[in-house]
Amino acid sequence: MTVMTYAEAGMTALAEEMRRDPLVWAVGEDLGRGGVFGQYKGLVEEFGPERISDAPISESAIMGASVGAAMAGTRPVVEMRFADFALCAVDELVNQAAKARYMLGGQTKVPMVIREPMGMWRSSAAQHSQSLESWYTHIPGLVVAVPSTPADNKGLLKAAIRADDPVVYFEHKNLWGMEGEVPDGDLLIPFGRARIEREGRDITIVSWSSQLHTASRASGILEKQDISAEVIDLRTLWPWDRDAVFASVEKTGRLLITHESVSVGGFGAEIAATVSEYLFKALKSPVRRRAAPRIPISYAPLLEDVVRVSEAQIVETVLEMMSS
Amino acid sequence: MMHRIRAFEEAAARANKEQLVLGAIHLSIGQEAIASGVCRNLRTDDYLLSTHRGHGHTLAKGANATAMMSELLGREGGICQGKGGSMHIADFGVGMLGANGVVAANINIAAGAAHAIKLKGEDGVACSIFGDGAINRGPFLEGLNWAGVFKLPALFVCESNGFASTTRTEAMTSGDGPAARARALGIPADEVDGNDIVAVDETVRAAVNAIRGGGGPRFIVCKTYRLHGHTASDPAAYRPREEVDVAWKNDPIARCAAILREVGVKAVELEAHRDAAATEMDEAYEIAKAAPWPDLALAYTDVQDIGDPRERAF
Numbered sequence: 001m002t003v004m005t006y007a008e009a010g011m012t013a014l015a016e017e018m019r020r021d022p023l024v025w026a027v028g029e030d031l032g033r034g035g036v037f038g039q040y041k042g043l044v045e046e047f048g049p050e051r052i053s054d055a056p057i058s059e060s061a062i063m064g065a066s067v068g069a070a071m072a073g074t075r076p077v078v079e080m081r082f083a084d085f086a087l088c089a090v091d092e093l094v095n096q097a098a099k100a101r102y103m104l105g106g107q108t109k110v111p112m113v114i115r116e117p118m119g120m121w122r123s124s125a126a127q128h129s130q131s132l133e134s135w136y137t138h139i140p141g142l143v144v145a146v147p148s149t150p151a152d153n154k155g156l157l158k159a160a161i162r163a164d165d166p167v168v169y170f171e172h173k174n175l176w177g178m179e180g181e182v183p184d185g186d187l188l189i190p191f192g193r194a195r196i197e198r199e200g201r202d203i204t205i206v207s208w209s210s211q212l213h214t215a216s217r218a219s220g221i222l223e224k225q226d227i228s229a230e231v232i233d234l235r236t237l238w239p240w241d242r243d244a245v246f247a248s249v250e251k252t253g254r255l256l257i258t259h260e261s262v263s264v265g266g267f268g269a270e271i272a273a274t275v276s277e278y279l280f281k282a283l284k285s286p287v288r289r290r291a292a293p294r295i296p297i298s299y300a301p302l303l304e305d306v307v308r309v310s311e312a313q314i315v316e317t318v319l320e321m322m323s324s
Numbered sequence: 325m326m327h328r329i330r331a332f333e334e335a336a337a338r339a340n341k342e343q344l345v346l347g348a349i350h351l352s353i354g355q356e357a358i359a360s361g362v363c364r365n366l367r368t369d370d371y372l373l374s375t376h377r378g379h380g381h382t383l384a385k386g387a388n389a390t391a392m393m394s395e396l397l398g399r400e401g402g403i404c405q406g407k408g409g410s411m412h413i414a415d416f417g418v419g420m421l422g423a424n425g426v427v428a429a430n431i432n433i434a435a436g437a438a439h440a441i442k443l444k445g446e447d448g449v450a451c452s453i454f455g456d457g458a459i460n461r462g463p464f465l466e467g468l469n470w471a472g473v474f475k476l477p478a479l480f481v482c483e484s485n486g487f488a489s490t491t492r493t494e495a496m497t498s499g500d501g502p503a504a505r506a507r508a509l510g511i512p513a514d515e516v517d518g519n520d521i522v523a524v525d526e527t528v529r530a531a532v533n534a535i536r537g538g539g540g541p542r543f544i545v546c547k548t549y550r551l552h553g554h555t556a557s558d559p560a561a562y563r564p565r566e567e568v569d570v571a572w573k574n575d576p577i578a579r580c581a582a583i584l585r586e587v588g589v590k591a592v593e594l595e596a597h598r599d600a601a602a603t604e605m606d607e608a609y610e611i612a613k614a615a616p617w618p619d620l621a622l623a624y625t626d627v628q629d630i631g632d633p634r635e636r637a638f
Contacts, residue, residue: 025443050443056473061466064432065439068450071421072371072440095426096433103412104422105404106626143630165628191630239631 002184007039007176009150010115013157014040014077016186018047021075024161025051028062028079028115036081037117037176063089063114067096070112070166077161083116083170084127097166098141109164113157119210119260120304121173126296129304131209131261136168137238137270143167143191144237146208150180152235155189162188172210192239196248200230203254203318206245206271208234211260211309218314227322237267242274249275253284254321258309263291285324290317325364326356326521326577327601329380332389335605336379336396336410340556344613345396349410350377354519354551357576358483359384361524361546362453365532371419371437371450373430376411377483378423381453386418393608399615406618407626428458431467431480438476438541449535451479457488459502468509471541478541479531480506483518485550490562506543518546519576522583549574 004012018024025047026040032054034041044052055062059080066076080086086093097110120129136144143165147153153171160167197212198219207215212233219229230248234240249255255275257268268289275287292307333351340349352359355377363384366372374381383389387403395402396410403415414422421437424430434452441448458464459482471478482502486493499505503513512534516527524546531542549571553560560568581594624634 023444053474056466056469058466058470060463061432061435061470064429064463064467065436065470068371068373068421068433068436068438069440069443070436071433072437072450074440074443076436091426091429092432096424096429100422101628102626103404103408104414104416105402105407107404107414107416108421109629140633141628143628163630165630167630 001181003179004150004182005176006150006153006171006178006180007037009154009182010039010157010171011041011043012182013154014161015043015046017158017161018051023073024075024077025053026077026079027053027055027066029055029057029081031055031079035079037173039176040079059085059088060092063092064096066112067092067100067110070110071100071108075111075161077113078115080114080116082128083118083132084130086114086116093166093168094139098139102141110166111164113160113167113169115169115171117173118170119172119174120297120308123299123301123304125299129297131259133170133237134261134265134267137267141166142238144170145191145235146170146237147235148172148175148209148212148233150178151182151187152189152195154182155187156235158186159188159191170209174210189235191236192241193235194241194244195233195235196244197231197233198229200228200252202228202252203256203321204230204232204245204248204252205314205318206232206234206255206257207259208237209260211258214309214311215258215314218311218318221311221315222318227318229318240271245271245275246279249279250282253282255283255287256290256314256317256321257287258290258314260309261292262294263289264294266291285321288317288321290314325360325384326580327598328389328604329356329359329383330577331601331605332379332383332392332608335393335609337556339393339397339609345410345556346398347409348555348557349396350554351552351556352377352380354571354575355483355485355548356380357521357524357580358453358481358518358546358548361521362451362481362528364525365528366419366449366451368418370448371421371434373421373434373437373450373452374423375427375430375454376423376425377455378413379410382413382415382420382423385415385420387413387415387420389605390608390611393605393612394615397612397615398617399612400618401612401615402618405622407622428454428461428463430454431458432463432470435467435470435476435478438471438478439474441477442474447536449477449479449532451481453481453483455488456482456484456486456493456502458482459505460488460497464505465509468506468511468541468543472510475540477535479528479535480511480541480543482543482545483548484545485548487550487554490554490558490560501545503543503545511541511543513543513545515545515547518548519574519579521576521580
């Protein structure tokens with residue numbers, strides 16, 4: 001075990017995989033200087049500028065060229081800088097990367113990782129703050145990962161690099177500096193396997209990425225009020241660990257999903273619908289969601305906070321659910 | 325090869341009329357010299373990325389005509405198992421990495437395939453063929469710049485057939501056209517009569533040699549004319565009949581035949597080539613017609629390994 005930050009864990013994962021497989025390479029804007037958040041710092045010195053490659057500000061080419069490079073036998077790790085900027089490359093991701101294997105009758109796979117730093121961070125306003133993970137769960141062919149801890153960032157990124165599918169990999173900007181114990185060596189976390197952050201009896205709270213920690217803090221507050229919340233970190237949204245969520249809801253009879261992205265059409269809706277379809281009789285109260293209102297993210301901190309779901313709001317919702 | 329492409333397109337047009345081709349197909353009749361002249365200078369292990377109008381390119385790269393025709397008809401034995409159709413034909417066995425339904429999308433993908441060649445230290449070439457309509461999309465700028473910046477072994481071929489879908493390209497294009505844009509990005513560009521097989525062949529050969537020698541990307545504009553409509557069912561009424569009649573007089577196959585006659589090839593030999601191509605493609609069509617529909621289970625295969633819908637279709 002080594003204590004390291006979430007950013008360092010991602011860097012360790014990439015470095016280990018690049019040492020293991022000479023066909024792995026990373027490409028994106030400013031990587032040679034360590035990446036915009038320092039998450040590539042020092043890698044160019046070890047691997048050289050061909051494998052830690054700078055790129056022009058050409059998101060469509062970064063993504064599209066990586067599709068071609070993946071088809072032609074390499075394993076690109078694509079840095080999109082901000083999840084918001086990946087929207088300049090949606091054709092390349094959705095129409096090309098996600099579908100190539102299927103459309104071409106299985107003649108190729110597209111092994112690439114698309115790293116998309118997501119979420120609200122230091123008054124970054126509406127074009128540098130979004131959480132768009134649910135969009136990509138809608139697209140057949142894509143895998144969607146949303147790690148919340150340094151250990152998961154290492155284990156999931158390594159697994160993503162080894163995967164033969166295009167993996168949309170959301171790292172939360174708020175978590176770069178978060179420290180945690182990370183297992184040394186070959187840590188590979190399977191996709192679709194949730195982590196129980198905290199065990200509980202009375203209610204299941206499902207979350208992921210940075211919001212998971214808010215849910216976890218809320219469960220601490222609830223504990224003092226004798227409410228035992230089970231907090232589940234989904235870790236990946238496609239595939240998502242239905243079995244873990246079902247097992248928990250069967251035990252607690254209550255389900256709250258909380259995420260930083262907009263509530264409308266968010267992945268919480270998918271979970272709520274699935275649980276309602278399959279486990280309706282196990283539910284003691286209606287499934288609830290706490291997620292962002294459908295408004296753009298503001299610059300001024302107090303306005304930005306309007307979008308943020310706080311632990312107090314989670315506690316409030318849980319109390320409502322417990323009394324219903 | 326030009327006869328084979330023409331015969332394939334004519335058989336495809338017939339299949340379209342007989343309503344056995346289900347979706348839209350885009351014929352390359354009149355543009356055969358480009359497909360032929362480009363691909364005869366590519367090795368099997370060189371990569372080719374094509375467009376929605378890609379039957380000719382794919383045949384010329386070496387794909388099997390029957391498997392292609394079966395794909396157009398959505399049948400078992402289709403080159404993409406009936407899952408792609410005309411606009412997604414690919415044959416990785418001959419380095420054909422796919423046609424594309426999105427205009428200009430293949431430019432970045434080809435640049436990336438060239439990037440992989442460079443990273444692996446190989447001596448291949450990645451070629452992208454696209455139409456003149458593609459030069460107004462962003463990936464044209466981004467992909468060409470990318471190939472230039474990284475000095476990639478990439479060949480860009482613009483089939484300038486005068487039309488962007490059903491609109492004249494010149495009406496929607498500012499500036500001096502594709503070659504000028506490529507040169508502005510530092511990529512050497514040639515312009516050639518795309519209906520002259522000899523000129524296309526010589527220009528492409530020189531460009532491919534330069535690329536293989538480590539010279540970085542090259543760009544070639546092949547001037548041609550789309551003799552049919554945008555799709556096989558487009559009557560192309562937006563252009564005068566006389567313009568099309570004149571263009572038919574510039575048919576690349578007839579021009580090639582004239583050159584061959586001049587150097588002593590007998591007419592009967594040329595006719596034999598044409599007839600053999602027609603027979604081959606008629607047979608391909610008959611085989612495709614007789615083939616069954618694909619197995620329904622294929623709908624769920626080759627989506628993805630992780631979160632495979634056969635395990636998690638909820």
